[in-house]
Amino acid sequence: MTAVGLPGVSTRRSSLDLVLRARELGIVLALALLVAVTAISNPRFLSAQSIRDILLGTAILAVLAVGQAVVVITRNIDLSVGSVLGLSAFTVGTLLRDNPGLPVVVALLAGAAVGGACGTVNGVLVRYGNVPALVVTLGTLYVVRGITYFWAGGQQINADELPSGFLDFGNATLLGVPFLVLIAVVVLVVTGLVLRNYRAGRELYAMGSSPQAAELAGIPVGRRTVLAFLVSGALAGLAGVLFAARFGTIDAAAGTGYELNVVAAVVVGGVAVFGGSGSVWGAALGALLLTTIGSALAVLEINQFWQQAIVGGLILLAIGADRLVAARVAATLKKRGSHVS
C-alpha cells in the first residue's frame, strides 16, 4: 500500500513507509492496550472460550471489511453489504434445509455466487448507469433486504433444520483455530496479495487516487469498478454463509445494520473514504479492534450501551489521525519535490 500514488520516490521511501505504516501500528497499539487492561482487570478475558468468540466475530466482520476496503479504495462505497449478507445466509439456509446432503463447499460457493450477483448489479449501475455508489448501494440496501423479507415472510430457519455437517463446520477447528477464522485469513491474505502485487490490484488504487488519470492511463475503469463491487458482494455472500454456520438460526433480518460496523472497521483501519489508499490488513485490524471492544466492555462490566458511542468516537479519532498523517506526508513530499527540481 505504501507507494500508492507516489511514483518516483520508490528509492527513498523508508521514512515515508514508517509514517504510513504508523496508521496500522496505531491500531495494533490500541488493541494491545485494550487487551492488556482488560486482561489485568479480569483474567477471564483471555480464556479460550472468550478468545474464540472474539475470533469468530472478527472472522465474519473481517471478510465483510476486506470486501468493503476493495470498494472504498476505488473511491466508491458499498452500503448494501448487510442486506447481501442476509440474502445469502437465507438462501444457503434454505438450500441446506432442502438438500441436507450438500457439501459445505457448495454452500460456500452458493453464498458467494448470490453475493457476487448482487455486487455485479451494484457495479454495473455505478459504472454504466453513471449513478454514484452511495445512491446505488443505498437503494440496493433496501431492495435486497426487501427481497429477503418477501421471500422469507415471517419464517426462520432453525439450527435443527440444518444438516449437522454444516453446523459442525461452524464449530470445527484445525489445530485449535476455528474453520471460519481460517477462511477469513485465506480471504485476507489472497485479497491483500492481489491488491499489493498484481496489476489488477494496483489499478484499483490508481482509480481511487485519480479516476480521470486512471482512465487516461488506459486502465479499464469500467471493468475494474464492476470487479471491485463483485468482490465486495461475493465476500458479503461468503460472510452470510459463515454467519449461518456460526449462529445456525437465520431469519430475514440477519445482518441488519452491519453496513455501519463494516464501514467503521474500514475507516478505523485507515482506509481513506476518498479512495486511493489503505490496505485490507488495516481493515481486518479494524474489524478485530471493534469486535474486541465489544467483548472487553462486557468483561469489564461497562454498560454495553457505551459500545456504539466508543465506535463512533474511534471513527472520528481515526479519520482525524489520518488527516494528520496525510498532512505530514504531503509536507515530506513537498520537501523532496523541491530537492529534485
Add this chain to the structure above:
Amino acid sequence: MSAETAAVTDHPTGLAGRFANWNVAIIAVTVLVIAVAAATVDNFGTSQNFGFLVLDLLPIALVALPMTLVIVTGEIDLSVASTLGLCSAVMGSLWNANQPIETIIPVCLLLGAVLGAVNGFFVTVLGLPSLAVTIGTLALYRGLAFVVLGDGAVADFPALYTNWVTGTIGGTPLPNVLIVIVALAVVFGVILHATPIGRAVFAVGASEQAARFAGVRPGRLKFWLYVVSGLVAGLAGVLWTLRYSSARADNGAGLELAVVAAVLLGGVSIFGGKGALPGVIAGVVLLASLQNALRLSDVSNEALNVVTGVLLIASVLAPNLANAVRGAVQRRRHRTDLL
C-alpha cells in the same frame, strides 16, 4: 467517481433543462400516485388517513429541509436520526428528573444545534470528509442516547403538548404540526431560492473554489448548515417524542436513509450544486404516500423497501439514461447531416 466525468461532459444548459424537467416530473408522479391511491385503495382518501399521512411524514419532511441544503453544498449529514434519538433520550431523562417541559424543549433544541456544530467543526475546521464524520457521529450520538436513557422508555409527557402535536387545526382534518412543516418549508425554500445565502449554497456545491473567489466563505456556510441541520433534527426529536408520548434512545433509528432517499428522489444531486426544494417536498410526499397506500393495501413493510430502493435508483438512473439516448440520437443525426 464516474458521475464526476459525466458532470464535466454534460452541457450546462442540458443540466438546467434536466433539473427543471425533473422537478415537474417528480411532482407529476406524486400527484398521480395520490390520485391512483385515492381511487383504488380503500380508506386512502379519508380525512383521518390524511392526518396520519402528515404525522408519518413529519420527521422525514422536517429533516429533509436542511439536508437538502447540506447536500446541495456537496456534503452529507448521516447523523440526523441519531441526533433525533439523543435529543429524545435527553428529553426523557430530564422529564424523569422532574424538569418543567418549558425548560426541556429549548434545552433539547439547543442540544441539537450543538450536536450539529460538532459535525460542522469536524467537516469545516478540520476539513474531514463529511461522509466519514457523520457516520462516526451517527454511531456516537446513538450510543450516547443509550448511555443517557438505556433501553427503557419515558412516557407521560404533559397532555397539553402531546395533544397539540396529534391534534388538528380547528374542525379541519389538518394536523397542527402541518403548520410547523409548512412554515419551515417556506423559510427554507425562500432561503435556498431567493436569498444570497441560497445562491452561495448552490455556488459552493458547484465549485467551492469558484465560490471562494466570488466572496463566499464555504467553511462558515457549511458550519452553520450543520448547526441548522442539528437544530431541526432536535426539533424533530421533540415532536417525535410528543407524538408517541414516548422518549426512547432508539427513536428514529434508520431515518437517515429514508431522508437521504427522499432528498435524492426529489432531484438533488449527491455531488452538490443542483436541486430544488419543491422537488424534495414532492419526494417526501411521494415516499410517504406510497408507504401509506401500500400499507393500507396490506402490502408488507418489507415489500415497501423494494419499492423505495428501486425508486431511489431509478430517480437517478432515469435522467442519465434519457441523456444517453438523447446524445446517441443527436450523434446519429449529426452523422447523417454530414453524409
